[in-house]
Amino acid sequence: MKKIVLFLIVMTIPFIVSASGIAIPEQGSKAAAMCNAFVATADDPTALYYNPAGIAFLKNSNLTFNMTYVRPDIKYESPTLGSHENRAKNFFIPSVYFTMPLNEKVFFGFSVGAPYALATDWHDNFPGRFASRHAKIQTINYHPVFAFKFDDHNALSIGLDYYDSQINLIRAVDTTAFSSYVQDLAGNAPYTILPSEGTLDTRVRDQAFGFDIGYLYKSAPWSFGITYKSKAEFDYEGHSSFERSRYLLPGNAAAFPGEETGFELGSVPALLQTGVSYDTGRLLTEFDLQWTNWSQFDQAEVHFDKHTLGTIYVWAGTPVAYVNVPVVEDEILPFDWEDTMAYRLGFNYRLSDMTEIRWGIVYDESPVPAETLSPVLPDTDRWMLTFGTGHKIGAWTLDWYIQYIKFDKGEIDHDNIYRYNHNGLYEYPMTHDGHYKGNSWLAGIQVSYGW
Secondary structure, three states: OHHHHHHHHHHOOOOOOOOOOOEOOOOOHHHHHOOOOOOOOOOOOOHHHHOHHHHHHOOOOEEEEEEEEEEEEEEEEEOOOEEEEOOOOOEEEEEEEEEEEOOOOEEEEEEEEEEEEEEEEOOOOOOOOOOOOEEEEEEEEEEEEEEEEOOOOEEEEEEEEEEEEEEEEEEEEEOHHHEOEEOOOOOOOOOEEOOOEEEEEEEEEEEEEEEEEEEEEEEOOEEEEEEEEOOEEEEEEEEEEEEOOOOEOOOHHHHOOOEEEEEEEEEEOOEEEEEEEEEOOOEEEEEEEEEEOHHHOOEEEEEEOOOEEEEEEEEEOEEEEEEEEEEEOOEEEEOOOOOEEEEEEEEEEEOOOOEEEEEEEEEEOOOOOHHHOEOOEOOOOEEEEEEEEEEEEOOEEEEEEEEEEEEOOEEEOOOOOOEEOOOOOEEOOOOOOEEEEEEEEEEEEEEEEEO
């Protein structure tokens, strides 16, 4: 039964745009109802994500399953190119947590979740399709933890993070220069090249290790927590395939083969989060600060095993020569992301011994600078508001929440950079009068059983 549960969890991990960058902090419904201001509270099994030292204060063994639904609404709008909507919608994010005491001082926990993921999916006629038409990154985290309780007030944890990460990038490729040509109706020059485009589909995967350390101090009415998660470096390997246009000149099909591909990217950033809470007995208030080392996303190098050439016409009135030009070549994807801060304020009000009411607010900075804002991740600063409740029924606990996220407008008002070729040249065929805007709704439910 346990193997079946873990299998279902792993197979249903989705891809979304939610928190800043590619992070998804909504890994527990109780914490999410407090806008993830949970580092100093950490009083249920989802502490394994927020501050693993908290499991040293849990009683007995616990099993928790959490599911969050996400409904993003992201659009690109331009007075000249019209409105285009991101089609990546309706996602479900599962995670599972298990904790148990080994003795009075040592505690063990294990969790599986997807704390880093994203997806964007644009229509075939989207004007930014040459930068990206479809992008997904899925990073599943397997997380064993040991926590040590020194006394009634202090606990320390150390955990191992094993990440299994996959990336799928699909973009259009302009193949017009390699297409067939047609004459005018009289059969004379000038010759017209048939416009055409193909598709480059890249799928890569890699695994990496990281670690985390947590500390929690509890002395009523105050609690203080701090946790650090290390970065994880990936060297993805996989395959790229081309969907070729039917208008390609004879012989140019060989310039678009399937290719083995390497992709270097540190897709899990280092993270430092600290929080303090004050509990009056009825109302618990927590304030958290989170720093994320997104600046490690400097650039990513894409390597193709083979570099191929295509043939284009050079003409002066009529075709006079054939020239071979690079088609498949190594690329550099510039990110130039910046470190970010998130400011979280959460509340938990005990309505009775059985029922709690929660709410919170957060301001979350985006790591993406205006110069590299792209269809892959049109990420901007955002505000979040949440509300939820918790209910205890014997050994069972049921928590739920709902969250609204409002993104700032992302303007495309200068020369955005998305990729460099081997000559250091870049292209980003988008007009400068467009912008991204959007919001998201999230809802989650969490079920816990203690024995």
